[in-house]
Amino acid sequence: MNIQAINLKSTRRRRQAAARAVVADRIYLVGGLLLFFGIIALSLNYRTWLNKNIAQVDKQTQAYRKKIHELDRELENLRLHKESLSNWPHIRARIAALQLNLRLPQPAQLQHLAVNFDETPAAKPEADVAARRMAMALSGK
């Protein structure tokens, strides 16, 4: 009969250590999973939150765009109104109504200053005429 003496204390320790390792493994696994799903949930939440914010900002942008569009329309309306007020019959009527008693200047009273002549956007007929007359006068034709 082979009887061997065993150290019960060390065996228990080994068993306890193994059991602890299993528990730790499980904790790691569960913790890992929780962390994984947590991160996924978090990112999904973050994405949803971002989308919500984007949608809100987009809505605001659209509201501003609409406002700008409405202001543009109003400006266009005012521009046309201004143009109709600059109509000569209207100005003449206002001059009469306000009794301004304006009259045309004598030719000698007129003086012209040409500033940045090159930057004039469009050739004015009067400028054309003046330039041509000057050129003709200079050439003596």
Next chain:
Amino acid sequence: MLTGNDALRIRTKLVVTVFVLIFAGLWGRLYYVQVSRHAELYAKARKQYTATRTTTSKRGEIFDINGNLLVGNIPCDDIIADPSITAKDPKKCCELAKLLAARLKLDYAVVHAKLNRKTRTFTDKSGKKITHEVRYAVIARQVPLKVAEKLKQVIYPGNKETGKAGKKSKGFKGIFFNETHKRYYPKGELLANILGFTNVDRGEVVPVLGIESSFNKQISSSKGEVKFERSRDGHPLVYGEKEQVKGHDGWDIYLTVSEPLQAIVEEELEKLWVEWKPRAAYAVMADPYSGNILAVAQRPSFNPNDRRKMDSDSWRSRISSDTFDPGSAMKPVAVSGAIDAGVVTPDTRFDCERGHWVYAGKVLHDAHPLGILTTREIIQKSSNIGTAKIAVEMGKARLNRTLRAFGFGSRTGIQLRHETRGLFKQPEDWDGLSITRFPIGQGISCSPLQLVRAYCGLANRGKIPKLRLIDRIKIPGKDREIKMWIEPPKSIYRNPATWKTMIDMMVLVTREGGTATKAAISGYDVAGKTGTSQKFINGEFSHSKYFATFIGFVPAYQPAFVLLVTADEPKGATYGGTVAAPTFRRIAQRTLRYLDVKPDPALLNKGK
């Protein structure tokens, strides 16, 4: 006998079978929905979450040469009803009809009928009656922005931006506001006949005449369209698909006309219109060097913003589509050919037969009996007989060549539709009298523009320019301009001294002893010619109806402009020197000041 385990097994199998069948059914349904009816259901779904928005574009605007707006687009709204919604509640429908009728100044019964008309029945080609649901009824078109804004506050249940109900809100449903533009002419009657106008036919712009019609292709805009996936509140989804067809604005047209000059011409022509009460009157001002039309006015005219007072007689552009006998205004043109060819000189004498000359069996009269006159006196005193004798000296071929060189019988090429060629017979069709009648402006008719072109040739030292009405075209959004070509003027005279000789003679017309002393302006040499022509009515020249014309240029030797003034059938006087010349003087005086053309001090002293 079944044991407990067997029973459990059977029940399990049953449940599994039921589940399998349910899943099979679901898969089948899934296949049917997702595969078999995919296209149909996808289209249905898309229709629900896809919206289409039409983007409006602006018709091109028209400006004068300096960029002053002459025709623009005023923003406004079309008011649309969906009767399938508005007709649901009869009480509210009545209230809504009352509100719309009051605010838009419409007939209540008409508005109410539109709001209530849920269906429309029509008969198709086979005679079958078809009934359609009406979901689109136009209540009012082109409602001014302010009126529409006020209506929106009352009609919409709440402010769409803030989500709060408007103070005056009455919670009406089924009314929509479509943004649109209305053609607007901020300067009213100014240049109305040249600009023309547009009509609206079923929401589409239809040009009627003038630049609006001639340049419709360039001015027209195209509508854009955006298809987008929308959220419940109708806004586009941030990540949704978007399809866009871009619209474009029409091109902007810049005319050669100058608004201040136009205002002067319009104002003075109005005075002529009131004073002489003619059937029609017109004035044209042009730059003799470039051929630019600087101003054009005519009476009767119209205000394109107020169509109620418009009549068809005032629509057309008389300066390009009407013809008239130029009368004596033709004389300098014809005589210039004789001078240039050396047939006559300013001092060549002609017997004016005391106002009564028989040629080819017909009598030719002068307005006043005149004796022996030089060529320059013939022009100054406007002798028909003297001019006819000069033409006879010139010969048919030379006269024909001269008049055609000045552009009679050919279009000016101005960019307006329905331009007339005038009436100038080919030489083979001339009768025995033609050679004596054409040089005095009888039997030949031309448009006012043709006469202005011919005088541009006289003013520009015998160089005849091509008339221009459009200066440039601007393409919006591209910052690009297309400048319209200025054609170099064509030379008419062979003798370089002819132009001065002609102007010397024409200056006499406005001096003491001339027919148009009322056109004279202190400090300036005015070259011009009167024209008093009988109207050709029912095959004969009328003795009571005349065209009274004055055409000239100033300062004579370096002209700033050529100006024509014509009154058609003036009352109280008939002569161009009486009716048209004073208007010419007033317009010219104001224009010279505006253009800052200084008077000649020598001439000012002479006047004193």
